[in-house]
Amino acid sequence: DWTPDSFVEETVEAIQNKVGNDKVVLGLSGGVDSTVAAVLLNKAIGKNLYCIFVNNGLLRKNEFESVLNQYEGMGLNVKGVDASDRFLDALKGVEDPEKKRKAIGNAFIEVFDDEAHKLEDVKWLAQGTIYPDVIESVSATGGPSATIKSHHNVGGLPDFMKLKIVEPLRAIFKDEVRRVGATLGIDPELLGRHPFPGPGLGIRILGDITAEKVRMLQEVDYIFIKGLKDWGLYDKVWQAGAMLLPVNSVGVMGDERTYEKCVALRAVESTDGMTADWVNLPYEFLQKTSNDIINKVKGVNRVVYDISSKPPATIEWE
Numbered sequence: 068d069w070t071p072d073s074f075v076e077e078t079v080e081a082i083q084n085k086v087g088n089d090k091v092v093l094g095l096s097g098g099v100d101s102t103v104a105a106v107l108l109n110k111a112i113g114k115n116l117y118c119i120f121v122n123n124g125l126l127r128k129n130e131f132e133s134v135l136n137q138y139e140g141m142g143l144n145v146k147g148v149d150a151s152d153r154f155l156d157a158l159k160g161v162e163d164p165e166k167k168r169k170a171i172g173n174a175f176i177e178v179f180d181d182e183a184h185k186l187e188d189v190k191w192l193a194q195g196t197i198y199p200d201v202i203e204s205v206s207a208t209g210g211p212s213a214t215i216k217s218h219h220n221v222g223g224l225p226d227f228m229k230l231k232i233v234e235p236l237r238a239i240f241k242d243e244v245r246r247v248g249a250t251l252g253i254d255p256e257l258l259g260r261h262p263f264p265g266p267g268l269g270i271r272i273l274g275d276i277t278a279e280k281v282r283m284l285q286e287v288d289y290i291f292i293k294g295l296k297d298w299g300l301y302d303k304v305w306q307a308g309a310m311l312l313p314v315n316s317v318g319v320m321g322d323e324r325t326y327e328k329c330v331a332l333r334a335v336e337s338t339d340g341m342t343a344d345w346v347n348l349p350y351e352f353l354q355k356t357s358n359d360i361i362n363k364v365k366g367v368n369r370v371v372y373d374i375s376s377k378p379p380a381t382i383e384w385e
């Protein structure tokens with residue numbers, strides 16, 4: 068019978084047999100899968116695991132600093148790399164959603180490759196791939212693996228991708244990953260985090276991306292997500308976030324006319340992201356959140372709530 072404890076025991080032994088005394092590099096994202104994979108590997112091989120956590124400048128507000136602290140507190144051998152400017156540069160003037168994904172994916176590969184080169188004698192690349200990712204990469208539906216594939220065709224394989232691969236979560240599902248994480252003593256709040264796309268806020272800022280737009284959306288998103296937590300709604304929602312629309316609309320402040328940005332809030336229920344329903348959030352919550360956003364975030368004068376289900380609408384707007 069499958070239990071998280073027996074999984075941990077068997078997997079730790081399997082990792083030790085597989086990699087021996089070799090060094091392993093792993094990219095942490097702040098998400099559940101890469102975190103659980105890292106803690107498992109850390110248990111198996113300790114300091115031979117080198118984790119790299121890249122700030123692409125498109126994370127949630129304060130996320131890079133707070134998650135990096137959390138990783139260090141968990142005893143992981145982790146290096147935080149703030150590459151925000153490099154990503155922003157790569158994204159300058161890019162408006163097309165797929166081109167943005169490609170720019171972000173390629174910048175990540177470059178940064179990660181640079182960092183991996185600084186480590187000597189690394190033999191293995193560890194990844195937090197879970198079973199549904201294995202199936203998806205076969206059906207090639209896009210996402211990070213597709214980004215890496217398109218990079219191959221252009222510039223050849225980056226060196227870190229020539230490493231041998233170790234994927235301790237390859238055979239299990241998300242709910243099992245969470246149970247394994249709990250057994251390993253990982254903070255329940257981290258394990259209960261909503262999914263967040265690899266390209267981050269980059270695909271929630273419609274159209275071109277600037278540092279100022281990122282700042283604005285980070286503030287909006289922070290108010291929305293903190294509100295969901297304060298109102299006890301966060302765990303009832305599968306995924307939530309805000310989109311910065313490429314639209315200005317007229318507003319009024321005092322006796323001044325304003326002409327500022329509009330943001331859309333989105334919260335969905337889902338089991339796997341393939342289909343999703345919008346969540347019937349309480350009007351009182353939406354009212355408070357909208358007021359907070361408009362009062363506190365400079366440059367935003369209008370908030371709308373997305374009431375579209377998937378299909379036909381996707382969860383992200385890009």
Ligand code: XMP
Nearest residue numbers: 168210211262263264265266340381382383
């Ligand atoms: P959509 O928008 O296709 O999203 O309904 C389904 C789920 O996938 C996430 N998503 C991505 N994740 N890279 C990722 O790592 C991407 O390019 C990407 N696009 C969408 C989305 O957040 C949702 O959970």
